[in-house]
Amino acid sequence: MKNNLILIGFMGTGKTSLGKLLAEKLGRAFVDLDQKIEQDTGLSVPKIFELHGEKYFRELEKKAVAEISQRKNLVVATGGGTVQDEENLRLLKNSGMLVCLTTTPEEIFNRTERRGERPMLDSDNDRLKTIKELLAKRQKYYAQADYTIDTTDWSPLQIISDILKHFRG
C-alpha cells in the first residue's frame, strides 16, 4: 500500500516549505518535484522553460511523477501545474493522500512577486489576471484532493498539525 503524503496546489501556497516541515515531523524523506527535475537535468526550472519551453518541462515533470509514485513513505511537494495532467493526477492519487493547499489570488500575487522564479507568471501581462485565469483552469484538478486546507490565515505549525490530523498514513 502506497502511503505517500502529496501536497498539491497553486504556486505560492507553501507546498515546498510545508512539505519539508511535514517530512521532518513524520521522519520521512521529502521530495520536491521541481528540485528533483533540477537535480536530474542540472538546470533550474526557469532555465528549462527558457531553453526548451513549457512542453518539455511537462515531459520531465511526467517522468518525475512516474518515478516518485512508485516509492512509498515519502512527503512530496508537486509543482503548481503537475496535477493538470490527468495521468499525473491518477498516479499521484494511487500513491497516497493528496492534500491541496489554497489561498487567495491576491495572496498568491504577493507571495510570487519575485520575477525570474516562476516562468508561468513572468509574461508582461497583468499578473493578477494571469493568476486568476490559471487558478480557474486548474480548479477542477485541485478539487480532486482528498483534503483541502486554506493556508491564508494560519501559521505553518497550525497548517501542519491540521494536515497531520487528517493524514491516515
Ligand code: S3P
Ligand atoms: C508551475 C509551478 C512551479 C513549477 C513551474 C510550473 C505551474 O512550481 O513547477 O514553474 O505551472 O504552476 P511551484 O508551484 O512550486 O511554484
